[in-house]
Amino acid sequence: MTIQTSVCVVGGGPAGLTLALELARRSVPVVVLEASGHFNRSFRGESVSPDSVWLLDRLGLLDRLDGGYVQMHRMEISDSGHTVFRAEFSDFRYPHPFPVELPQPTLLAALAEAGAGLSDFRLLQGATATGLLYDGEGAVAGVRARTSEGETEVRAMLTVAADGRFSKVREMAGIEYRKVPLERDVIWLKLPFPYGEWDDRTYRVRIRGDQHGLFIPTRPDSVRVGFNIPKGGLREMRQRGLGALYERLDLLAPELSGAVRDEVRSWSDTSMLDIFTTVVPRWAVPGLTLIGDAAHTLTPILGQGVNHAIIDAVTLAPLVEKAMGEGGSTGALLSASEVFQREREASVARSRALQLRQERLFTLDGAVGAAWRRSLYRVVSSSPWLVRKVLAGAYFQLQEPGERVAKMQVGM
Ligand SMILES: Cc1cc2nc3c(=O)[nH]c(=O)nc-3n(C[C@H](O)[C@H](O)[C@H](O)COP(=O)(O)OP(=O)(O)OC[C@H]3O[C@@H](n4cnc5c(N)ncnc54)[C@H](O)[C@@H]3O)c2cc1C
The missing domain is CATH 3.50.50.60 (FAD/NAD(P)-binding domain)
Known part of the structure; x- marks a missing residue:
């Protein structure tokens, strides 16, 4: 045709x-x-x-x-x-x-x-x-x-x-x-929005040392979380298991500690963005x-x-x-x-x-x-x-x- x-x-x-x-x-x-x-x-x-x-x-x-x-x-x-x-x-x-x-x-x-x-x-x-x-x-x-x-x-x-x-x-x-390429990549995941702890009209950026996370309210009733890992560092993190991911998030947003363990049960619940x-x-x-x-x-x-x-x-x-x-x-x-x-x-x-x-x-x-x-x-x-x-x-x-x-x- x-x-x-x-x-x-x-x-x-x-x-x-x-x-x-x-x-x-x-x-x-x-x-x-x-x-x-x-x-x-x-x-x-x-x-x-x-x-x-x-x-x-x-x-x-x-x-x-x-x-x-x-x-x-x-x-x-x-x-x-x-x-x-x-x-x-x-x-x-x-x-x-x-x-x-x-x-x-x-x-x-x-x-x-x-x-x-x-x-x-x-x-x-x-x-x-x-x-x-x-x-x-x-x-x-x-x-x-x-x-x-x-x-x-x-x-x-x-x-x-x-x-x-x-x-x-x-x-x-x-x-x-x-x-x-930038020095870091970002892992994205979505969690239920922590109503009661956070208002849902605020973009939050949290930094600790050389780690940072973006916390973006998103529809419906969720928070989109993006946090940095070293460039190409996904394989190493996966080898260390999901516990390593939970700990990264604990450091930046303890409010989400329970939710990340309940919701992120496998790496397929996350998405890696190669930043360039x-x-x-x-x-x-x-x-x-x-x-x-x-x-x-x-x-x-x-x-x-x-x-x-x-x-x-x-x-x-x-x-x-x-x-x-x-x-x-x-x-x-x-x-x-x-x-x-x-x-x-x-x-x-x-x-x-x-x-x-x-x-x-x-x-x-x-x-x-x-x-x-x-x-x-x-x-x-x-x-x-x-x-x-x-x-x-x-x-x-x-x-x-x-x-x-x-x-x-x-x-x-
Ligand atoms: C994880 C992630 C989070 C992001 N967060 C944000 C954000 O919060 N805000 C923001 O502004 N930007 C964000 N971006 C970037 C944003 O998604 C892109 O900049 C935006 O979508 C670019 O629009 P585009 O139309 O140029 O390309 P795209 O949205 O990538 O669209 C390209 C389209 O082309 C199609 N396509 C590809 N190859 C072919 C082909 N050969 N034939 C036919 N179709 C084809 C694809 O299926 C796709 O639908 C994010 C990107 C990612 C990956």
């Missing part, structure tokens, strides 16, 4: 589905290929930055998501049992000051549902891109895919790789990238553009992956619409993709730099390092201006009053 369309998006995650929706709303025909047959992913991006909440509102999706997310009101960091940093998001005077916890299946289902009502939107689930098609000039002209109905070719003027942190399309196109960032010097080649994690994988700190995936999509869509309106030549689409990269790159770099600074603070060990870290957090925490300045890099890049907001067009 051959499908002809204007844009073929590989990957129906937050980046791919938001882009497809925005293109279809602009009457640009789009086909999304998603390898998975469903949206049920656990241990994926659920923390959504205030900027993306603001965008989802402008995209008309917040109402659709009503009841599917929880607003978070504050962030609290404690080091060796003492609170050293506290930010109240209500102190920020932005249209949407609160990050939200929004499970990815809920977000993806809402995007797919909004797209399903549009004649230019087509989502093929259970469809895996397996190869690239090229035109006579060497430009990417679509993909070959394996679907439940057999081999399919999707021919398109523009192919978009939105296939995530291990992007196969990026690989197949031979696009250069640099993977920068990816830097891709050129996000586009003729006929192909990368977006989301495929263009710039980030770390889990301050929930930036979904944020940049959504902003990428909303930035690229009007540029593609314009290039298509001018005939959709390979050259025009490549220029649009290059403008897209220029518009997005600095913002991604700013979030990455903030994450790497934070990661370095987490890894400080020894009395001097830990004392310095505590002092730094305390100094920042004591100044609302500094708190705002630090968090702005992750949370409020779009909502700053001024030109950027006006420039961000969304097609509703």
